[in-house]
Amino acid sequence: MAPQIHPLVILFASVFTSNILLTNFLGMCSFIAISKDMKSSNGLGLAVTVVLTITVAINWAVMRYILVPLDLMVYRYIVFIVVIAATVQMLEMIIDRVSPALYMSLGIFLPLITVNCAILGAALFMQIRNYNFIQTLTFGFGSGLGWWLAILALAAIQKKVTRAPVPAGLQGPGITLITIGFMALAFVGFSGMLNVQ
C-alpha cells in the first residue's frame, strides 16, 4: 500500500504491532497442537522463521518476474502453494545432507509447515501490500520472528497453566485459546506505537 515504509519499521511492526499470529490469526493449527512443550515450540518457531523468510522471497521473485509479466495472477494461489511445498521439500533434503543433527531438531517440523497458514498468508499479504524486495524480506523474517516469539511465550505460560486448577470443560484447547486471547490483548498494547496497515 505504501511502498515508502522503511524496512526496519516493517520488521518491528510484523513482530509486535501486527503479529501474524495474534492479530491476523495465521498459523493457529500447529500453534495450538505444538505449544505444549518448550523444546518443540522452539524448533517449530525456528523452522517457521527460516521457511517464511525463504519462501516469501522466492514467491516475490516468482510473482514479479513470472506471474505479473505473463498475466497469470489468477493462478497465484496454486503457484504460491507449490513454491512453498517445493521449497520445504528441498530444504528438508539439504538439511538432511548437510547436518543430520540439525535435521533431527528441525527436519521433523518441516512437513508440518507446508500447510501452516502463516507461510501462505505472508505471501498473500506481501502481494496485497505491494512490498518491494527488501520490504518483503524484512516482512517475512519479522513475521517468522513474531510467530516464534508468540509460540515460545505461549509454551511458557502453558507450563504454569498445567499446575493451575482449570475446570474440566475448559481444559485443553479452551484454556489455550483464552491464554492466547490475553497474549493478544498484551500485543494490542503495542499497536499505539506504530501502525503499518
Place this chain on the structure above:
Amino acid sequence: MNQMTDSPRTILKKNLWTDNPIFVQILGICSTLAVTNKLANTLIMTAAVIFVTGLSNITVSALKGLIPRKVRMIAQTIIIAFYVIIVDIVLRAYLPDISKALGPYVGLIITNCIIMGRAEAFAQANPPMLSLWDGLTSGAGYMGVLVIIAVVRELLGSGSLLGFQVFGPNFTNWTIMVMPPSAFFLLGALIWGAKTIMIKKEAA
C-alpha cells in the same frame, strides 16, 4: 472406529456436534477467525469453506485410486487450490466489496486445516457421494460455530447485525469486540460451554 459403516445421518450428527471440527478437533480456525468481526463476511467466508470442503472431498475421493500415496498431499493441495480459485473469481465478479474486505483470507482457505483434514481422514477411504456429504456437513458444523462468534462480535462491537443498526444510537460500542483478542476469548468460551455439555451428557 470404522467410518465405512457410518450412515449419512450419523455423519451429520458427528460433524455438527460430537466431532465438530472446531469444538473437538480445533481445526481450521486460522483463516476464518479473522473475518468474524462482521457477520456478512463470516457468512460468505464459511459458505466458501463449505463449497470447497464438499467439492474437494468428492474430487479426492473420486481420484483416490489414481493418486500415488507419496504425492497425495500436494495433489490434495492443488485440488483444494483449484476450488479456491473458483471462489475467488466468483467473489471478485459478483461481490467485489466483500472480496476486498476479505483480502488475503479467501486464498488462505487453501491452508485451512479442516479441508485437508477431511480429505485425508474421510475422502481417502470413502466413496465419493458420502465424502461430499461429509465435506458439506463438516463445513456446516464449522459455519455454525463461527456464525455465533460473528453475531456476538458484530452485535456488541458495532451495535449492528449484517450492517443494520440493532441497538439505538446511544449504544456504546464495545471496542474490544472488534479487536482480535475478543475472537480468542469467545472461541475459548464457546469450546468451554460445548465441552461442559458433552461431559455432562457422557456422565449421565
